[in-house]
Amino acid sequence: xxxxxxxxxxxxxxxxxxxxxxxxxxxxxxxxxxxxxxxxxxxxxxxxxxxxxxxxxxxxxxxxxxxxxxxxxxxxxxxxxxxxxxxxxxxxxxxxxxxxxxxxxxxxxxxxxxxxxxxxxxxxxxxxxxxxxxxxxxxxxxxxxxxxxxxxxxxxxxxxxxxxxxxxxxxxxxxxxxxxxxxxxxxxxxxxxxxx
Amino acid sequence: xxxxxxxxxxxxxxxxxxxxxxxxxxxxxxxxxxxxxxxxxxxxxxxxxxxxxxxxxxxxxxxxxxxxxxxxxxxxxxxxxxxxxxxx
Numbered sequence: 001x002x003x004x005x006x007x008x009x010x011x012x013x014x015x016x017x018x019x020x021x022x023x024x025x026x027x028x029x030x031x032x033x034x035x036x037x038x039x040x041x042x043x044x045x046x047x048x049x050x051x052x053x054x055x056x057x058x059x060x061x062x063x064x065x066x067x068x069x070x071x072x073x074x075x076x077x078x079x080x081x082x083x084x085x086x087x088x089x090x091x092x093x094x095x096x097x098x099x100x101x102x103x104x105x106x107x108x109x110x111x112x113x114x115x116x117x118x119x120x121x122x123x124x125x126x127x128x129x130x131x132x133x134x135x136x137x138x139x140x141x142x143x144x145x146x147x148x149x150x151x152x153x154x155x156x157x158x159x160x161x162x163x164x165x166x167x168x169x170x171x172x173x174x175x176x177x178x179x180x181x182x183x184x185x186x187x188x189x190x191x192x193x194x195x196x
Numbered sequence: 197x198x199x200x201x202x203x204x205x206x207x208x209x210x211x212x213x214x215x216x217x218x219x220x221x222x223x224x225x226x227x228x229x230x231x232x233x234x235x236x237x238x239x240x241x242x243x244x245x246x247x248x249x250x251x252x253x254x255x256x257x258x259x260x261x262x263x264x265x266x267x268x269x270x271x272x273x274x275x276x277x278x279x280x281x282x283x284x
Contacts, residue, residue: 013283025272028272029265029266032265032266033262033263033264042265042268045265050278054275054279054282057279057282058282125257145258146262148223149255150263173219180254
């Protein structure tokens with residue numbers, strides 16, 4: 001899915017317009033939501049989505065008509081975010097993925113203590129709590145949750161979008177869900193659910 | 197009664213752990229056959245039943261509360277006008 005490396009298609013100007021309008025534009029709300037959840041800023045999200053769509057148009061001949069346009073666009077947006085936006089932050093967060101892999105692959109994993117959260121305490125969460133919990137995760141953990149839960153991508157698609165092996169997608173998702181539940185549990189406690 | 201065949205079994209014949217089965221379900225990656233098997237499995241596995249309900253509730257909450265950032269109308273117009281300029 002590299003833009004420059006993909007086999008080039010040949011489209012007429014009309015075909016380019018059709019692909020752009022019919023295959024790319026329908027994903028604009030998902031793309032904006034993804035951009036917003038990555039940057040946590042509406043103006044940055046707008047810039048990121050605009051850059052992505054202009055890039056997608058410029059490299060439209062790297063896209064094969066009728067294939068997975070949504071995954072292709074998400075990958076461009078993710079790469080633009082890493083190259084253009086993440087660099088702006090002083091010190092990008094780092095995750096020890098080796099540690100995560102070891103954790104996930106350990107036979108002890110089923111005996112690890114996972115956050116004990118109750119469905120009842122989740123029902124009273126009005127929206128800010130879950131959104132804040134998601135936003136508080138490191139961007140790499142946040143990303144897999146967005147791609148999986150909000151956008152419904154398959155492991156293989158996520159692996160391609162993120163340039164990581166499927167096993168890493170799974171371990172990252174597993175860890176992200178536990179971190180999210182830990183956050184939600186602390187919110188639930190502050191709301192008075194002592195046995196959240 | 198769970199069916200004899202466990203559709204989660206690894207290619208090398210290794211039996212899946214509860215956590216592995218649960219993750220495929222929660223991540224929405226399981227086949228219909230795996231879902232049916234897991235539903236039956238939960239009838240006899242209280243930890244899976246509890247974790248499944250919490251994880252699915254969190255996932256539903258995420259979908260409901262974190263998907264609503266709609267792209268502003270002016271952005272669509274801006275993109276279209278920039279593309280027109282690129283073609284000019």
